[in-house]
Amino acid sequence: MNFQMNFRWLKRYVPRGLYSRAALILILPVVTLQLVVSVVFIQRHFEGVTRQMTRATAREVQLLIDRLPGPDAVLPPDLIALAQGLEIDVSRVAAADIPASSLKRWYDLTGAIVDASLRENLSDTRRVALPDDYNVHVYVSTAAGLIDFHFDRRRVSASQPHQLFVNMVFFGVLMTVIAFFYLRNQLRPIKRLAEAAEAFGKGRSVPYRPSGALEVRAAGSAFLDMRARIDRQIEQRTLLLSGVSHDLRTPLTRLKLGLSLLDSDDATDMLHDVDDMQRMLDGFLSFTRGAGDVAPEDTDPCDLVERIIRDSQRAEIPVTLGDATGCDQGRVMLRPLAIRRAVTNLIDNAVHYGNRAEVSILLTEKSLRIRIEDDGPGIPADRRGDAVKPFTRLDSARNQNRASGVGLGLAIAADIARAHGGSLRLGESEKLGGLQADIVIRR
Ligand SMILES: Nc1ncnc2c1ncn2[C@@H]1O[C@H](COP(=O)(O)OP(=O)(O)OP(=O)(O)O)[C@@H](O)[C@H]1O
Ligand SMILES: [Mg+2]
Known part of the structure; x- marks a missing residue:
């Protein structure tokens, strides 16, 4: 009881039709499931993986930083060779050439983690730039001056995590649409039954044949039985009342005629009574006419x-x-x-x-x-x-x-x-x- 009381306000926001309610019941769990799965998956899985990959790459960058020469010396060939082996481009940049703020696209889900992890593992990081799906630039202040370490994005995060989203939304929508059509077919018999019942309530008999799921069919058959029984009863009542009224009319008319021929006060009173009876019969008749x-x-x-x-x-x-x-x-x-x-x-x-x-x-x-x-x-x-x-x-x-x-x-x-x-x-x-x-x- 209390439970009902507390949730009564919800009723105002819940759709009223059977169809929209069923749709809600269908969509709500699907959407909730998708949201929960994506949040948990992206948070736990993608973030963890990205952090691990970024840490590994940061260690390689650190390896290069440790071998950098003094500020003005050219980069030694063995260092360049090592960098090539690690697939990292190393180049000096002027402070003026690095971007003014960290570069990241808004839909880049793992970008923030890459950025944070790099800064955490490379203490002198000045900027991280993630301009597209393929390039990462880390600008680090080192003994050799400001260096741009450039490597492939796929080394620090799993590629294209939003593909999961796209797949999920696409298949979610597809399955919902299919379910919608099934649902509509299931609900149509209920609507037809409601229409037939409503019409019968207003005194009309519309053609109706039970169809649909077992339970709906049972309700439909029960309705038909009920309708037939009520129709029969109305018919019997009408026949009975109109028969009685009709059959009584003739003797009453005769009685009236006979009374009007008599000439006494009693006869006048009786004539009134007969009039009353006739009026009542008229009442019955108009009632049965329905x-x-x-x-x-x-x-x-x-x-x-x-x-x-x-x-x-x-x-x-x-x-x-x-x-x-x-x-x-x-x-x-x-x-x-x-x-x-x-x-x-x-x-x-x-x-x-x-x-x-x-x-x-x-x-x-x-x-x-x-x-x-x-x-x-x-x-x-x-x-x-x-x-x-x-x-x-x-x-x-x-x-x-x-x-x-x-x-x-x-x-x-x-x-x-x-x-x-x-x-x-x-x-x-x-x-x-x-x-x-x-x-x-x-x-
Ligand atoms: N307008 C009214 N004012 C006061 N009482 C009323 C009024 N209409 C109906 N009633 C009361 O309701 C009762 C039922 O009314 P109803 O019209 O069904 O029957 P009736 O007028 O007695 O007979 P009938 O209409 O069949 O000749 C009446 O007997 C009367 O007591
Ligand atoms: Mg009346």
Whole structure:
């Protein structure tokens, strides 16, 4: 637990996608390994080797220095012969001709060690020049004056240590690229499964066939089984409810007809009851019709909501349009009929439990929010979860004298929001004081 707490900040810097995470898992060890190997190898190996080679060469130079004549004498032939045998060029130089500072290229990894080792072993070294890959000049003050000892660079350090780097980077990149392609093939089935699951959550069945690694395939098969079972259940529920509702309609209509022929107060009350029953059946039917049966289409949400409000106003329902923000943000994939049913249900509730309703729209780049507010009593926070369950009616005391509903209005609205990949959120209206119902849909 503590461990998790401490590393939570890291989450912000870690990529979120499966693909980039997998790439990170792949690259991080490779890069770390390469760095560690090169640092250890260059430090321990190249430095040690360079130091030993330089010391050996310095001893040879020292051998020559010990045999140098006085300041003005010419260099004796046996010394020249010895120097040739050792493959070292010996020549006098003027103080003005030596470079002003030690010469070394920045990428010369072992140069600094050559320089330091030479100075350490030849106490009177004035300058060390390493102009290229092939030449070393050591300028030493000796009994014979300032002498330039010139020899091959390959005598003091292993040649071209950066070749190791080049090889490592090249093969590192090559292997990473190959691994990338393998990785992508492995991750594609997971992505496809996620897409199929997401589409199903929104009420669409996209074709899907399990593929990929064993575990992914197992998850895919499990998903297919689950999808089939849910589809079957929805189908059964729809059949059952619509069958019952439909079959009850005919006798109810007959009953109504019979009652309307009778002429008594009791008959009028019973006629009301029959009307109520018919309304409930209509509720069942619209619930079973569900939301996921038609394909979503490209819709202008502001236009849709405005039309719903206008239609309600024509039916003399006290509803107004509030703020409509972001209507220039384009269109959204919606099922217009379903959205109309959801919004109408919420408006019905608002004017049923309150006196008036106000609808507002907020469209942003990421989401669409349709908000319905009213001035009624609202729903206490701890009852909101119950209110959206099918066939649940709250607090029957407070709406005793109103026509009774079935308890499906909020359930249908929530179902429709979910079928669009969104949700129905209930809250308290700041503006009107009653219930605030938001249909929030991700774009
Ligand atoms: N705007 C609202 N203000 C206060 N209470 C509400 C509001 N909307 C819903 N409720 C409460 O939530 C319960 C469930 O609402 P829902 O719309 O699902 O069913 P209903 O309105 O009772 O019946 P139906 O809509 O199916 O005719 C209602 O019984 C009511 O108590
Ligand atoms: Mg209702």
